[in-house]
Amino acid sequence: MPGDPQILWRRLDRPGHDACRIRSDMNGQGLDGVAVWLDGGGPAHLSYIVTCDEAWRTRSARIQGRAGRRDLTLSIHRDDLGIWRISGEEVPELNGLQDIDLGFTPATNTLPIRRLRAQSKDSAEIGAAWLDPSDWTLKLLPQHYRRLDTGWHYASGGFEADLTVNADGFVTDYPGMWIEEDAHGRS
Template sequence: MSSLTKHPAAWTRTDVPEGLGLGALIPEPGGFRLEGGETVVEGEERFFTRFTVRTDLAWTTREVRVEVVSGKGPASLVLTARDGHWTDTAGRPVPELVGCLDADVAATPLTNTLPIRRLGLRPGEYRDIAVAWIDIPSLRVRRVRQRYTRHPPEDGLEHYTYRDPHHGEYHLSVDGDGVVVDYERFARRLRPEE
């Protein structure tokens, strides 16, 4: 993980005309921190988002902070999770998220690292999970059922299929840290020379 700490991963979005993201996976005492941001331009819509996700040592999400700047102005969201129970920015319970152990910030491939690391699947295994899915730029939060299936490694990368009922199925390749290299029809990691 030290390579990502020193050199954050950068992605170009392939699902919009212009989009660029940057993210880092940072070990902390008692867990991990994902730091990232995305800038997207699609037609008249333009937005920038910055997020922080904190986990425990088992990769279970403990806190999510998301900020968005768009044509509607700035907005922010804070979600906190303890033992599968979530609270919002104002400290109110969010009952529809009970049991969710992962957060998925929709604008970035970085948060796919959370279930990939937490589940520890072997090739051929799959797992259905419920996640706290955060739409960007609206910051609407909903519970989404997702399936992760691990495939045999190929070309020095790990391979997964991600599926959910709202967005369909995507193939992901990830590095040894579980960070996305290629996310079919969504994002592609930029190499240092690009």
């Protein structure tokens, strides 16, 4: 749909970009995008589609493309009971989680941010099913979000950052990692 919010990010830790949109249609809502960057093994390009329910809880994610020398086609699903599967294989340590975190893009921060805003929550401890780009497996990633005047404070493990967020729930400044490109390609 032409009215769907969209964003273009520039990667700051290495050459790369990500174009993403929030979509809402008869089939549900979610995100779709394409990330390109210079991976340790060479150029990488991955398209992703994340489908969510009406509360912005992940239902599925599909990732396809190439990272360095590795071709990737990943199909991730979370059923109504909260059971996660990647390419049909259950990942029991993730059961009950609501969010996917695609480690190669800031797009999936949008999911808990939109849900927390809708619930008028100022903070939350969240566990995400994290797609780790070092080995492309799903892992448990405990996360903490706390509302700020300009966005959200995000913490996970030893990592912390104050994320600037726009009205659509997209991160516009992820310090040291990603920044929104303006309409003229500048950040």
